[in-house]
Amino acid sequence: MAVEIIDSDALAKKIINKSDTFILDVRNTEEFEDWKIEGEHVQIMNEPYFNLLDDVSAIEEKISKNQEVIVVCAKGGSSQLVGELLDDAGFTNVFSLEGGMKAWSEHLEPVKIADLKGGGELFQFVRLGKGCLSYFISSEGEAAVIDPSRMIDVYQKFAEERNVQITHIIDTHLHADHISGGKSLADEVNGTYYLPPGDATDVTYRFEALEERSQIQVGSATVNVQPIYSPGHTPGSTSLIIDEAYLLTGDILFVASIGRPDLAGKADAWAVDLQETLFQRFIRLPEELLVLPAHYAFVKELKTGGEVSAPLGKLYEKNPGLQLEDEREFRRMLTENLPQQPNAYDKIRQTNMGKFVPDHQEKNDMELGPNRCAIHE
Numbered sequence: 025m026a027v028e029i030i031d032s033d034a035l036a037k038k039i040i041n042k043s044d045t046f047i048l049d050v051r052n053t054e055e056f057e058d059w060k061i062e063g064e065h066v067q068i069m070n071e072p073y074f075n076l077l078d079d080v081s082a083i084e085e086k087i088s089k090n091q092e093v094i095v096v097c098a099k100g101g102s103s104q105l106v107g108e109l110l111d112d113a114g115f116t117n118v119f120s121l122e123g124g125m126k127a128w129s130e131h132l133e134p135v136k137i138a139d140l141k142g143g144g145e146l147f148q149f150v151r152l153g154k155g156c157l158s159y160f161i162s163s164e165g166e167a168a169v170i171d172p173s174r175m176i177d178v179y180q181k182f183a184e185e186r187n188v189q190i191t192h193i194i195d196t197h198l199h200a201d202h203i204s205g206g207k208s209l210a211d212e213v214n215g216t217y218y219l220p221p222g223d224a225t226d227v228t229y230r231f232e233a234l235e236e237r238s239q240i241q242v243g244s245a246t247v248n249v250q251p252i253y254s255p256g257h258t259p260g261s262t263s264l265i266i267d268e269a270y271l272l273t274g275d276i277l278f279v280a281s282i283g284r285p286d287l288a289g290k291a292d293a294w295a296v297d298l299q300e301t302l303f304q305r306f307i308r309l310p311e312e313l314l315v316l317p318a319h320y321a322f323v324k325e326l327k328t329g330g331e332v333s334a335p336l337g338k339l340y341e342k343n344p345g346l347q348l349e350d351e352r353e354f355r356r357m358l359t360e361n362l363p364q365q366p367n368a369y370d371k372i373r374q375t376n377m378g379k380f381v382p383d384h385q386e387k388n389d390m391e392l393g394p395n396r397c398a399i400h401e
Contacts, residue, residue, distance in 0.1 A: 027107035030094055030119040032131035036152055039063035040133060040330035048083070049096045050076065050106050051125070059393045061096060061128060061153070062323045073102040080106075080113045092117045100124040126388055129153040132178045134160070135330040137316065140267050142244035145186075148316060149178070150330050155320050155395040156202055157332055159272060163243025168192035170264065170272055171318045172205040174387060176212060179205075183213075191215050192240055194249070196274030196318060197261040198223035200369040201395045203387055204376045207231075220253075222260025228378035234262050254305060256298025257283035263306075271313040271336060276301055278317045279325045279334045282345030284396075285358060295358045303349055311337025319395050 038045050045066045049056050050073035060068060071083050087093060093115060097103040103120040110118045121128065131153060137146045144163030151157070151173055159170040160182060167188040169179050172195075183190050193210040197220060207229055210217035218234040219227070240249040250265040257275040261283075264272040275283040282302065285294035313336045320332045327333070340346050348354045368390040374380040375390070382390060 027095075027104060027111050028119045029122045031122045032127045032153075033133075035061075035094065035121060035128070036131055036133045036150075039066060039152060040135070040150070040326070042328070045094065046087070046091060047094050047096055048087070048106070050102055051096075051098055055098070059125070061125075063152075064323055064326070073097065073106050076106055076109055080109050084113065087115070089113075089115045090117060092119065094119045094121055096121045096128075097124045099126050125153070125392075129388070129391060130173075130175050132158070132173060132175060133330060134182060137270070137314075137331060137333065138267075141269075142267075144243055146266065146270060147182075148331060148333075149173070150326075150332065154202060154391065157316070157318050157320065159316065161242050161249070161266060162186055162188045165189060166191045166243045168194060168240065168242045168249060169206075169209060170194045171196055171199070171274065172209055174203040174205040174208070174391075176205040176209040179209060180212065189213070192218065192242060192249075194218040194234060194240070194264070196220070196234075196263065196272065197258040198227075198373060198376055199275075200373050200376075201319075202391055203372055203382075207378070220258075220260030220262040222255065223258050224260065226377050226379070236262070252305070252309075254301040256285055256294055256301045259294065259297065261301075265309075265313065269312075269314060270316055271306075271309065272316045272318075273306075274318045277306065277315060277339065277343075277345075278319060278321060279315065279332060279339065280343060281321050282343070295355055298358070299351065299354050302346060306336065307340065309336060311335065311340070315339060321395075 042065045047061055047068040049068060049070045052072050056070040075082055095103040095107045100123045107118045107120040132149045132151050135148045135150055137148050139145055147160040149158040156173055158172050161168045165188050167183050167190045169190055172179055190213045193206045193215050195204050195206045207217050217231050219231040221233045234251050236251050236253040252263040254263040254276050255261050261274050261276050263274055285298050314333050315336050316333050325332050348357055371390055
């Protein structure tokens with residue numbers, strides 16, 4: 025039986041549907057330990073492909089020859105080779121991930137969040153390979169895309185399928201862990217691009233200011249996007265309230281963690297803003313607002329169906345970062361619990377300012393690895 029190909033779309037649906045999935049990752053151990061495919065029902069084994077070139081005896085006793093095995097490498101070539109070796113050794117249900125971790129990093133999976141009150145829909149796009157979350161709002165033939173990834177063709181195709189025109193593109197802040205597709209998408213669809221002015225002092229392109237007390241209309245009168253100034257992750261970070269029911273928090277507040285304030289080297293100053301946002305601004309908002317962040321840090325945050333969300337009131341009960349109102353303890357967590365910084369984060373910031381223009385391969389290399397925008401105990 026020949027080695028079959030599985031694409032990122034099919035693998036994403038297996039993970040979101042919490043199907044039992046066995047992955048043999050044949051990248052080198054250092055790459056594997058830094059970043060891997062994760063899921064609630066994913067079992068994963070790492071065995072570098074060069075250990076398997078002569079024979080596959082290193083794994084024959086660890087894997088049943090009849091079970092489904094999805095072989096994964098960096099770009100899809102080595103996984104195909106290892107898959108053929110497994111096939112020759114009598115494994116009967118072997119798949120190779122098309123495009124490898126590169127393709128996995130770029131896949132966006134749309135998950136419906138809700139029908140909106142005045143008509144229209146709200147979707148969350150889950151980037152499983154990076155933990156990034158973006159949003160698509162449609163109403164009466166118009167659409168807004170919030171915190172888009174650089175794979176803008178996905179949003180364009182989604183809009184075409186729903187016969188809507190993307191008119192508004194919004195970044196809640198200047199991103200440092202992934203390349204924004206916001207300005208590129210706005211140029212492609214001739215839409216309005218919004219960015220908080222507090223994050224835009226060094227950008228090289230035109231934008232519309234995303235500011236508190238203004239409203240962005242998308243379609244019907246009941247679908248309003250209400251900006252809420254919420255600094256801390258960046259000085260300009262601005263959250264959004266949609267349909268008076270959904271709070272898009274960008275990278276300020278996640279389901280199981282909070283945003284980090286150090287990606288421009290100003291942790292002390294921005295920590296003050298972060299504490300004020302979380303314990304003076306957000307705490308006054310209706311607790312029934314459904315929090316929809318721009319990232320997630322843990323597989324457990326994915327609900328059935330793939331959605332990442334939680335009521336604001338529940339987060340003040342359970343989110344570890346919201347249990348530390350004491351200023352000294354809060355500062356300690358922000359300075360002592362900082363994870364490794366995102367890969368190429370300064371180049372990514374420069375790209376998102378329009379100061380650096382990488383080619384496609386550079387973009388992929390810059391984004392390799394997990395997101396690291398969160399701080400958690």
